[in-house]
Amino acid sequence: MCDDLSHCKMALAIAVLMDLLGGVSLLVGVFASLKLNGKECGDVLVYSGILFIVASLAGWVLWYSGNIEGLPPKTELGQLNSTVDRLARRVSRKFFSHRRNKYYSKSSRV
Template identity: 45%
Template sequence: MAFLRLLGRCAIILLVALFCDLLGLLILLLGIFAPLSSWDFFVYSGALLLAFSLVFWVFWYTLNIEVPSKDQGVH
């Protein structure tokens, strides 16, 4: 149960963000290290996928912010 608490309330969004990071990094590294004639396509698409994953990271973080309710005595 402690592992599920680390994932937060939006585990699906977290898994999508991690998948985008992993796939983007693999594509980026393929473009850098593989002897391909179209290496720039892989480098740019990997970098774009890594940048796109930031959207999911922001969603996950934003949806996991806990706002205290008024009945908890916060003034």
Template identity: 40%
Template sequence: MPLSGLSRCTYALWLAVVLDVVGLATLLVGVFGNLQRGGRDYGDMLIYTGAIVVFVSLIGWVFWYTGNIEISLEELASDYCVKDSKLHRIVRKISRSISLRNGNGRADRATLRREAGQRQSRWESGHPEEEEAGEGPQECATMG
């Protein structure tokens, strides 16, 4: 029976555990072993190498931890819905103008005119809040 906390990102978990074991073993051999060869002491090298390997194992731990974070669908939906504020409208306008640029670095005038006409017709019809399908602001559920 697999544990629920270990069921995802198992490769990152095993990478972190193996690096921890190897790093700790290297560090302890460097501290307690009498490693001299040819008149040189290799204990310091093993101590530093073990510490570096244990430090690198933190990458595996971070991947495992972030891969196991659970977010409810309600929280996810409330965080990723489009909020209609002045800042969001400005960012959307800049994003659209950058997206409409052709290879010469200039916006396609026909596309800009077509979008301006669509916005104008929405304002004249009395429904400025209507946007094209998939583009407009969505109703955000507030967490209470």
């Protein structure tokens, strides 16, 4: 049932909990009129709710980065992989050799 959530379950739980706490705190701070010793204190809940939601981003980033799968092995990609690799190497060599020659020719003139 939860195969897609198999990695980093703790980061997911922290992110969801922080989002829930932040959302509830934010909504209570906006819509409820809370007074303590005659002073309005809804702003504190709004600000703390925003901080909870922003802090939950760290949990979401940890969960997402923990669930990134690696590249498939070369045997699964077959012949296409080697062709793409050769093409990419050829283009990058041409690009970097052009840049390298451009910079070396400028430095040798000085």
